[in-house]
Amino acid sequence: MSAPAVTAVTSAVEITGVTKTFTTRSGPVHALTEIDLSVAKGEFVSLIGPSGCGKSTLLRLIADLLQPTDGTVMVNGKTARQARLDQDYGFAFQQAGLLDWRTVRANVELPLQLHGVGRSARRARAEELLALVGLEDFSGHRPAQLSGGMQQRVAIARALAESPTLLLMDEPFGALDEMTRERMQGELVRIAGETGAAVVFVTHSIPEAVFLSHRVVVMSPRPGRITEVVEVPIGARTEDTREDPAFFAAVTAVREALRGRPAGDVAERLRDVRGAL
Numbered sequence: 681m682s683a684p685a686v687t688a689v690t691s692a693v694e695i696t697g698v699t700k701t702f703t704t705r706s707g708p709v710h711a712l713t714e715i716d717l718s719v720a721k722g723e724f725v726s727l728i729g730p731s732g733c734g735k736s737t738l739l740r741l742i743a744d745l746l747q748p749t750d751g752t753v754m755v756n757g758k759t760a761r762q763a764r765l766d767q768d769y770g771f772a773f774q775q776a777g778l779l780d781w782r783t784v785r786a787n788v789e790l791p792l793q794l795h796g797v798g799r800s801a802r803r804a805r806a807e808e809l810l811a812l813v814g815l816e817d818f819s820g821h822r823p824a825q826l827s828g829g830m831q832q833r834v835a836i837a838r839a840l841a842e843s844p845t846l847l848l849m850d851e852p853f854g855a856l857d858e859m860t861r862e863r864m865q866g867e868l869v870r871i872a873g874e875t876g877a878a879v880v881f882v883t884h885s886i887p888e889a890v891f892l893s894h895r896v897v898v899m900s901p902r903p904g905r906i907t908e909v910v911e912v913p914i915g916a917r918t919e920d921t922r923e924d925p926a927f928f929a930a931v932t933a934v935r936e937a938l939r940g941r942p943a944g945d946v947a948e949r950l951r952d953v954r955g956a957l
């Protein structure tokens with residue numbers, strides 16, 4: 681008998697037929713219904729939709745912080761639980777969530793320390809990550825001595841500590857001013873590119889979703905479902921990307937989808953824009 685064929689796992693996340701209903705005192709809350717979503721390795725996908733449509737719930741299902749009522753969530757070809765045990769993903773939230781009494785470097789080292797990595801290896805890894813996020817000169821500072829954007833960069837470095845192949849981010853730049861936010865978006869694109877990590881990113885901002893993502897997943901109000909997936913046909917992101925007609929075309933497509941109108945194909949939309957110029 682021949683050995684079963686070994687198929688390479690190409691998906692970082694594979695969500696199939698997922699429904700999530702919360703049981704509350706005032707009855708069931710149908711947060712998500714019929715969710716199918718696949719995120720390829722190294723792909724950047726944003727989730728966008730009205731408040732309460734289940735974006736954070738979906739992220740928490742991927743992270744195995746919640747279990748689906750129905751359906752399956754696979755991460756790197758394993759169950760979400762196994763992926764959590766294997767530390768396949770890093771998580772970053774709106775609040776940087778740093779420990780004030782630890783130095784910046786000690787914050788980045790924390791997940792490594794919790795998993796028994798030795799002192800010198802931890803330190804070397806933390807220094808490497810702080811350089812990656814441009815904070816090598818601040819490793820001895822306390823979080824309170826840093827700006828909001830710098831704290832968020834520390835949180836990203838910490839999320840990357842164990843070289844996850846998947847980053848789960850829940851509005852990590854939501855509390856930052858617009859200029860810092862744009863700079864952080866540029867940094868994140870670079871970091872994702874350099875580490876090769878797939879990213880699932882929750883945001884309320886259409887331009888942010890478009891700037892960052894290969895695909896933008898648009899969700900409807902409760903019970904949350906995926907109504908459109910908008911492909912963003914923009915190559916390497918640069919300072920000029922936000923002024924590119926392709927960027928505007930993708931922003932318009934996502935906005936239309938959020939309004940419940942068909943987003944259409946962004947490349948076609950772009951041809952129309954160029955034709956009209």
Ligand SMILES: Nc1ncnc2c1ncn2[C@@H]1O[C@H](COP(=O)(O)OP(=O)(O)OP(=O)(O)O)[C@@H](O)[C@H]1O
Binds near residue numbers: 710732736737902
């Ligand atoms: N632990 C919970 N118990 C009961 N209901 C919950 C729980 N967590 C979320 N919900 C409900 O599920 C729905 C989706 O919530 P979720 O936080 O995922 O939405 P969201 O799209 O991330 O919202 P926002 O954009 O406002 O952050 C909401 O109606 C919320 O009240």
